[in-house]
Amino acid sequence: MKPIILYLSLILSLSSCIGYRFLPKGEKLLVKDPKIIGLSSNQEKEIVNFVTQRANKRLAALLPISHLANIYELGALRYDTTLYHEKMQSLNAKNNLEMIKTNNNRKIIRITKKVNKKIDKTNIQLTQGNYFMRLGEPLAVYDKEKHIESIDKIMRYLFSKGYFNATINLTEKIINKKIKISYETKLWNQFLIDSIKYDINDNSIKMLLEKNEEVSFLIKGMPYDEQKINKERARIYNVLSDNGYYKFDKKFITFDLDTTIAKRNGLWVTVKISSPAQQDHHNKYTVTAVNFYSSKNTGYKKKNKLIEQQEVVFDKNSDGFNKKILNRTISIKPNKLYSKSEMLLTQQRLNLLKTFKFININYDTIGQNNLIAQIFSSPMDKYQTSNEIGFLQDDFSQVLPGPFVNLGIKKRNAFGNFELAELNLNFSLLGISNIDSRNQAYSLFEYGGRLSFTFHHFLFPLSSNFTKKINSLNPRTRLSFYYNYEDRTKEYERNQIFTDFSYLWSQNKKKQFIFTPFGVNYTEIRQINPSFQTFLNTQDTLGNRSLSAAFKPSLTTLTSFEAILNQNNYGNLSTHSSLLRFLTESGGLYVNAFENLLPYSNFTLFQWLKFNVDFRAHMISKKGQIAFKINLGAAYAYGDAQALPYERRFYAGGSNSIRAWPVRRLGPGAYGEMSSMKHTFAEDEVTQINYQREQGGDFIIETSLEYRNKLTTSLNYAFFADIGNIWLLNGNQSIKDYEGDDGIFRFDSFYKELALGIGLGLRYDFSFMVLRLDGAIQVVDPAQPLGQRYVLNQLLSQNEVFRNKSNINIGIGLPF
Structure with a gap:
């Protein structure tokens, strides 16, 4: 009862600070956004952007206080333009004095640059206010002219929708220093x-x-x-x-x-x-010739020639490029009618070759009805290097981000057929919890590299007609080679070598597809810590073969298909957008071939089937943003290993998953290892769960819902709820917890084993990245006995339980 009284007292004290004391004499404060009467909810959404003046933003429903207005006005109390004008004069005078004292050009440039930076900063303070004024927003002092302007905009909008006789009246309701307004609209009949x-x-x-x-x-x-x-x-x-x-x-x-x-x-x-002046019709134009120009020759040294009849004329700088591919890529053809779509398609296809900085297409008129298409290209440099240094957080990390270094080099048109060769090297020291302990930070040291070759066609014997038909899909073939060294402190060291052969195609930016008919992965275990080996042996005896087999030498083959459907560029937070990712893969299809090739090897040969569907959506409303995610997946292991590779298992918990649980520590199902501590209360008992060991599964259901809004220009907040869990599909595993729960997925009870967590997050937008802090607490814990899984009431009353059932996540970027 006492916290509630304190909360109400805080509300009453802060509500008096809503901004009236900053209000100029004789003015009224607009306390609510204009109320629009007479329109449907959909029509209101359409015209809300035409409202010029709104009430000051409030901190959601937590406090009845216009926080941004108060921040602005508190900053305005200390704001004096005279001081900034004097500072500007002082900076200019100091700059002139320094110029007189020295004749060194370098010093003059350095001083000028330094002073100009200070002048720019002072100028921002003069025009936009001090830091607190820029952080907040001015008080919403009622301005009738702005609302008359808004009504005029809305009238024009309604007219554009066929309401030619619509009327809008502005009504005002004044209570002391407050004012509320409404737009009373009569649409009449729509034409x-x-x-x-x-x-x-x-x-x-x-x-x-x-x-x-x-x-x-x-x-x-x-x-x-x-x-x-x-x-x-x-x-x-x-x-x-x-x-x-x-x-x-x-x-x-x-x-x-x-x-x-x-x-x-x-x-x-x-x-x-209508027809053009002094004509009774419009002329049709035919393309009679197509010319291609390159601003420089950065192509392959060996000269490429067209064997077939040449449809496109190339200049000498184009000799280093494969003219057959260019001819096939350019959809503008001689003796065809002009088509704007073909021109745009040609630009798009040439850009997808990843060779040219820009493509410019012009047309020269010849006679009355003929055109010559002139295609001007500017190739990018043949070689390009890149480097990146910063801090990285693993998807399943639960501690602070660790440092990383990425180095890369690209070679364009590597073999004269628009191939792209890329070499990337990476080094990182990541913060990630150990498999059987959460107490070891910065435990993962990695380095490795990737060499890949991308060919702008399918490497497969296809007919020329079929090749032309699929050219609009931007077909590519990618051959990649990976090497990775991994050292997890006090656990293991291992090397991984992976290669894959993939076909990629895309109809547009909205639809992308990847088919990998063949991939092979070799894992070498260099060293295992004796205590960790003991832990693995224990897991093996319990039937947890996926974990124990992951740290044995293995040879794995892979076949997969992935489809990505991206609407409105998902990740762009200014519009409604969505992303659907579908993945299906099969491992070990070629296992018999390796058994015949290597009959006396001791490799673990994994065989499995897996599918995964991940849907994400981002929606915008006038009251904030809603983000949603649902992730469903299942994997089935078969063959001699009867286990999934470690990286192919599903995990739940952590900063991008169910955030109220530690990283990879939720599940499977109702399984939970009991801690040595147990707290008993008057009526209920909450078991303390031991979250030291990672938990993997074969089946996952995971969904999240977030409400996001702004606190200030750069600082955002979010309320979120996460629901989900992982389960085992293999009944051979004999792990059981203190209640006898085995983590197996069962249709008649899985819904009783869904975990629920809620929380509050803060996100600071640095423009180049988002730093995220999410705090979450458990509401429904499936590891508790059936009937006692709702734990929120105990969390709010017992500190020791709260620590075990809450979680703080630090992340880079949004969770989804």
Whole structure:
């Protein structure tokens, strides 16, 4: 009861600071956003951006206080422009004095640069205010003119949607120094398109549009919408631009609206396409030649020649490039009608070769109806190096980020056929918990490298016709070689060598596909700590073969398919976006071949099937952002090993998973190792769970929901809830906890074993990265006895239990 009284006292004390004491005399404070009356919820969402003045933001529902306004006004109390003007004069005078004292040009440049930096900083303080003013927002002092301007914008918007007779009245409700306003809207009837007519003198254009009339954005009986009018104008322009009308312009397309002829609330739309001045028709243009120019020759030394008849004319600087591939990539062809789509497609395909900095396509007119396509390219440097130094946090890390160094070099057009050769080296010291202990920080030291070759076609005997058909999918073949050394303190050292052969293709940025018909991984165990080996032996006797087999020499083959569907560039936080990733893989398909090749080897040969679906969405509303994730996966091990490779198992818990549980420590199922401490209360008993050992599984259900919003310009906050768990599918494992739970997935009880955690997060946006701090507590703990798994009430009353059932996560980047 006492915390509640303190909380209410804090609310009452802070609510008096909402900003009235900063309010100028005679002014009113806008305490709520304008209320829009008479519109549906969807219409309100459409017009909310037209409101020029809003009330000051509040700290969600935690406190009735306009935190940003108070920050701004507290900064304004100490803000004096006179001081900054004097500082500017002082800096200029000091700069002039230093210039007089020295004749050294280098020193002059250094002093000027230093002083200019200070002047720029002072100028920002003059124009935008001090740090606290920039961090906050000005007090929302009611300005009637701004709301009249908002109403005018909304009226224009409603008119564009067919509400030609709509009216909006501004009403004010004043209570002392506060004011609330509303926009009372009357829409009346929306005008509908009653008839669509075409006024086109050019018969060729008229026939062309009639063929495409079924895909028109204007339909008889639909409500008038200016946005649809603009889309129809763009559609007509695109149709004509793709059928030879090179000089056609959107200005020739007009729409006449008539409300007097049709019935009440009806509208006649006349689509009119006018002809150029002093002409009765528009000319069609044919491409007679295609020329390709390169600004410099950075291609392969061996000269490439076209064996087939040359469709594209290349300059001498293009000799180092494979002209057959260029000819196939360029979709603009001679003796074809001009097409804007083909021009854009050519630009896109040439850019996907990852060889040119930019592609510029121009057309020269020859005579009345002919064009010459001029393609100008600027190749990138043949060699490119990169380096990156910073701090990295592993996906399953639970401690502070560790340092890393990445070095890379690229060679473009490596063998004269637009191949891309890449070599990357990496070194890192990561903070990650040990497999059987959470007490060892910075325990993972890694170094390794990757050599890859990307070919801009499928390395497979395909017919030339089929190759042309799939060229629009940007087909590529990638051959990669990896080496990785891993040293986990007090556990093990191992080497891994991996190679794969993959086909990649994409229809556009929204859809990407990767098919790997063959991959092979060799793992060599260099050293195992005796105590860790004892731990592995114990796990082996319990049936936990995946963990024990992961630290034996192994040879693994892999076949996989991955599809990624990305809507609106997921990760862009300014729009609605989503990402769907589907992965299916099979390991050990070629295991018999290796057994025959290496009959006396002691390699562990894994065989498994796995699938994984990961969906993520980001939605924006006027009250904040909603982010959602669901991750489903299953893996089945078969063959002699009867185990999954360590990296192919599923794990739950940690900064990018179920955040109320330590990294990789949740599950499987209701399984939980009891700690030596047990706390008994008057009615309930909460078991302290030992989270020292990693827990892997064969099946995962994981979902997260986040509400995100801004505290200040750079600091954001989030409320989140995470639900999920992992389970075992292999019934041969004999692990059981203090209650006899074995972690096996069962359809009739799995929903009782879902873990639930909630929390609050802070995210600071440095523009180049986001630093994240998430605090989470357990609400439902499946490791507790059935009937006692709701633990939130005990967490809030007992500190020792709270420490065991809460978790702090530090991360780089958003969790999803």
